[in-house]
Amino acid sequence: MMALNGNGLSWLRRAVFEPLYYLRAGSPFLDYWITLEQTQYLPETVLRERQRRRLRDLLRYAWENNAFYRSRFESAGVTPGMLDTDDCIAKIPILTKADIRSHTADMISRGFDRGELLNFKTGGSTGKSLDIYVTEECSELRNSCARRHDLWTGWKSGEPIAAVWGNPYLPHGVKQKLRDWLVSPMIYLDTMCISEEAIVRFADEWKRVRPTLLFGHAHSIYVLAQYVRDLKLSGIRPTGILSTSMMLMPHERRTIESVFGIKVTDRYGCEEVSLIASECEKHEGMHLNIEHLYIEFVRDDGSPAASGEPGAIVVTDLMNRAMPFIRYRVEDVGVPTDRKCSCGRGLPLMESVTGRVADFLVKSDGSRVAGVSLIENTLTKIPGIDQMQLVQEAVDSLVVRVVPGAEFNDATRRELHDYFKELFGGQTKIEVTAVEAILPEASGKYRFSICRI
Missing domain, CATH: 3.30.300.30 (ANL, C-terminal domain)
Known part of the structure; x- marks a missing residue:
């Protein structure tokens, strides 16, 4: 029984409960994740060619099945014969948040019913939400990719996770609680009500559940680290730390790593297109998710930023055909690089995200x-x-x-x-x-x- 409280139970989740759950659900999650585990080590040239093929397929699909994009292509002088050329993408107008708010219904491709798609809402600096629509399959492919990058922290599937998050999801009813315990157990520290009492309760729950991955908003993990240090709490010893959702500042990284004694894995993405880039175990930059996205770094004049030069991040989602995002300006600024990571993966690097466009002062x-x-x-x-x-x-x-x-x-x-x-x-x-x-x-x-x- 003792074994089932630790490694034994994690193994059962990984080898038995999780496969049975996804098999019953008919989900592509596990098969696609296994594929991604292999493709990450393909040469960059091979991954780039796959990316180009997916981009061309997406552009042709949008021309034939999406009236919103066909109109944008035509207004920019893009013709069907140009869709297979490497420089075609730069001719397509950049998609903004205002465009999405004004044309949400128009952006749904032919053959898809909004009522049957998964709907996600994302906020932003303006306080106005965006409605994002994807198929269930697309959502599962995104989750598979996130799983691959979770493993870069040292965490293993089946092991419990501790999330430092605002308004966390909590399972309701016996069925949901049993499902979470059997497949993906999580404990939460709600960032909307952090206090000494909440931190102590979180530490006590940590000792009971024994998660190995600490996951959450960058600054929220930093706040937790400060409390753990100042209250001299013991027992919170993660195997991996995954920082996401906002910029991890250097002094925050130093504090977190000092308190918990391990490196932080920083990850970057957004609700609209999911994971964009992530550090690996080498921490030599952030690997770009070119298997799912076509990512550009653009100067103010629209030209490509050079290696080491900040540029606005513009992404094209190669996986979402129900509601395509083609040349979407994320409103963040990042720094591309020609450097290679010593980990051996073929996924190229970016240096860092330097901030949100809305966070730049004038x-x-x-x-x-x-x-x-x-x-x-x-x-x-x-x-x-x-x-x-x-x-x-x-x-x-x-x-x-x-x-x-x-x-x-x-x-x-x-x-x-x-x-x-x-x-x-x-x-x-x-x-x-x-x-x-x-x-x-x-x-x-x-x-x-x-x-x-």
Whole structure:
């Protein structure tokens, strides 16, 4: 019985319960995951050719079956004869969130009924949600890909997971609870109500369930690490840590790794197209998910960004035909690279995500600066600051919201004021305001740089 509380039960989930569950459901999840385990080590040239074929197939499909995209192609001068050329994709207009909100129904391809598709909603900096539609098969293929990257952390399928998340899913009824226990047991720390009491309860539950993967919003895992350190809690010893959903800042990574004694695996994606890139066990950059996506890094003038140069991330989902996303601007900025990872995988790298477009603040001369970089430069160098948030409502106004630490004083306030005054110019009004906490949004995520211009 003792064995079934640990490795033995994890093995049963992996070898018996999970296969039976997906077989009964008729899901392609496990078969596709096994395939992805093999294809990740194919040479990049082979993976790139597969990506090109899938892209061409998608564009032809959209031309023949999607009136919204056919109209966009035609307006850009794209003809059927051009769809097989390598430079065709650059001629297609970039898809924005506003486009999606205005044309959600029109974006559904012929032969699909919205009422029979899976519907996901995603928020954003504007607070307006997007409706995303996919088939159940497409959703399972996405989940299979996520599983492959989960394993890069050192976690093994069948082992329990601890999620640090806002508004977490909780199973209801005996059937759901039994299913979760047999296939994918999880415990949660709700980021909407973090307190010492909640952290202690989470630590107690950890000792009972013994998860091996710690998964959650980057900053939320950082907050957990601070509590574990300050409360001197023992027993929370994950095998892997998976950070996602928001930028993992360097000082947060250092704290998390120091507290838990293992490396953080950082992952990047969005609800609209799922996983975009992820670190592997080598932590030498983020592997791009080119088996599911065609990913571009685009300068302001529309030309491709060079290796090492920041560019707007534009993705084409090669798997979702029910509601295609072709040249979708994610509103994040990333840095491509020509470097190769020593892990031997054929999946190419990007250096990093440098921030959301909405998180870039605007200086008086019209230039932009990454808000997360400003947070990193001040939070780690000026003593007395526990948390900070920058809010810009106008070019000549910046509010610096600070959660004071033990060393916070008038000198801290002046140093912050002078730093931002010099950076943004003498005409910019800088307001440094002390607050009790920087609260998460309704999704449970934290935003530390907000530009409303």
